[in-house]
Each structure stands twice: as structure tokens, then as C-alpha cells.
Amino acid sequence: MPQLTVWYNTRCPVCDAGIDWQRNKLLALVRSGRVAFKDINEQPEALSTYGACLDDVRRRLHATDEEGRLIVGADVALLLWKLTPGQGWLAKLLGNPLIRPMTRFGYDRFADVLFAWNRWKGHW
Template identity: 45%
Template sequence: MGDKPKLYYNSACPVCRTGIEQQRARMDGLLPEGSDTIAWCDIAATPEAAVEIDKSVDQIRHSLHMVDERGRLAGRRDVAIAVWAMTPGRRWLGWLVGLPGIRQLARWGYNRFADRLFAWNKRQGRW
């Protein structure tokens, strides 16, 4: 896939866009290579990119997806854990949320939030 992770997100969702912008700014301020540590793919700007990971545009609108440097696909809450693990000052959060028990609870919470956020954006006519 490449030499750095590629994260697929949806900027048409204002909540998602704000979260990604904040994460990128945090990485830009803390890492020598900044947010360029990750290849960021906005599915709202390039919907055809969904085929790169064999997902529909709606699946990416629903939740984050990332391909790591080895070409392995991760989705949903696992993407947040991976991004936190790459971010100074947030690595502890990736470790904590990745612990057994907490990981399952985080998965449940992420999925409920993503379901509601996707439905809200649809009602708002964003897609």
C-alpha cells in the first residue's frame, strides 16, 4: 500500500471534519514530520478512493478506515487507537483503549456513536 498509513475519512460530516482537523493540528505541532506521518484521504473529495479498500462510500462515511504500512485494513475504533499510538501525548490513550475489556466497551461506544452520527448527517442532507 505504501510506506505510511492511509486514513480514509469523511469531511462532509462536520463532526468528523473537526476531529480530523484537530488530530492533524496536534500531529503537526508534536511530530517532526507532522501530520504527513499519515496519508489522509477525504472520501467527500475523492469518493472513487473507496475502491482502494473494497468499501462503499457509505461505509467510509459511517466510520474511519485505515490501511497500515503493511497493507492491513483496520476500521472504526481500531483506527483511533492506531492514530493515538502515533501521536505524542496520546500514546497512553491508545494503550488504555486497547486493553481487553476497555477495547470491547470502546468498540460498542464507537459503533453506537457512528450509527447515530451517520443517521444525523443523512437527515441533514449531507449525503
């Protein structure tokens, strides 16, 4: 069982490029099976037991940890940065208790705009 399974939308060019870049940074963890990246479009019902639908994952990153907990949005990005060599400082900065609410707010607004753009461009 992976330490972290990240679900994302490969049909979004921005999301796909971002995850591809991140996956390359985490190549050792991916190869060891500790981190997995999965396309929600290949398994649209994968997170339905958590109450997450396809559009939820197309809107925001979702992940499950080794204990089966669901992690959503900015918290997924923070975990990835924490695991990524050279990016731990970013996780500490943006994930500290005073800044985290603003990190989540900023992530959610960006995700909303990106989701609307993807719908408008037909990236489904």
C-alpha cells in the same frame, strides 16, 4: 508510502473538525509523509478493492497501513491516539484486551448516530 492513510468524511462537520484537530496534533508525521488524511468524497472508490463503499467510510473511519491492511472504526482511532504525542495513554487504556470490545461497541454506536444525523442534515 505513508505508515497510515486515514480516510474520512469531510462533509460531516464533527468528523472534519475531529480529524483537523488530530492532524494538527500529528503535524510532524503528516509533514514527513508517515501519516496521511484523505477525504473519501474526493475518491469515493478508493477502498472498493477492500469491499468498502462510500457510505461505509462516511459511517466509520477507515485506514490502510504500510502493508496495505484495512483498519476500520475504533481501531483507527486507537492507532491515531497511539501515534499522537500525549495520547498514548488513551490508546493503552481503551485498547487493552479487556476494554477494546467496549471501545469498539461505543465507537460503533456513536458512528451510527452520527451517520444518521449527517443523512438527516443533508451533509452529503
